[in-house]
Amino acid sequence: MVLAAGMGTRLVETFDGPKPLVPVAGVPIIVRTLRALALGGDVREACVVTGFRGDEVRAGVESAAAALPLAIRFAQNDRWEEPNGLSLGAARELVGGESFYLSMADHLFDPRIVGMLAQSPHHDSVRLAIDEKVASVFDFDDATKVRCDSSHRITAIGKHIVPCDAVDTGVFLCTAEVFDALDVSVERGERSLSGAMQVLSERGKLRGVPIGDCLWQDIDTPEMYRVAQELAVKLDEVL
Secondary structure: OEEEOOOOHHHHOOOOOOHHHOEEOOEEHHHHHHHHHHHHOOOOEEEEEEEOEHHHHHHHHHHHHHHOOOEEEEEEOOOOOOOOHHHHHHOHHHHOOOOEEEEEOOEEEOOHHHHHHHHOOOOOOEEEEEEOOHHHOOOHHHOOEEEEOOOOEEEEEEOOOOOOOEEEEEEEEEOOHHHHHHHHHHHOOOOOHHHHHHHHHHOOOEEEEEOOOOOEEEOOOHHHHHHHHHHHHHHHHHO
């Protein structure tokens, strides 16, 4: 599942078009995300959750789909102006009870991260790829942080976790329990994906999977975009 519903106001002011279709080294962000999921794991089908300018995003993805080894379905989040947990919920029926990878449409990442999640032994938990190289994270203040115990069970997640052990890369391998956790979070008044993950951490069902030397980059601002352009060139050279 790829969440592509948000407006992306901090970046789209610089570009003409919806954020998921902004080109990074010549390739739309969301196409790079879908490609990484296909290359990194045994992924044959993807669900893209659209929202803001959803028809344009869908058309852009469909135009690139022929070059991707994926069957792509779409779900629409009509409440895209609200927190991103509602985008997760919008695709609940399409996913069913199966485990699934989850990524944000605006995160560039090394496909090897997908394989690392699959190889993690904690199959009863939602697994989150985490970057322990916190000193090298670009725009660390804006990142979602995590705190882990000695077995990489995540005990806290959020923007303001102090101290923290790692940073959330925005790539998950989820069990169906994530939807129940989202329901609990919404009942608490928190409709974000991080809220659902916090519920899972309270249950001991959220595990971090360190990505080692793999590279990734969130793309929220023009400054992040410039970093992502350079990273995309590096990834293209090794793929």
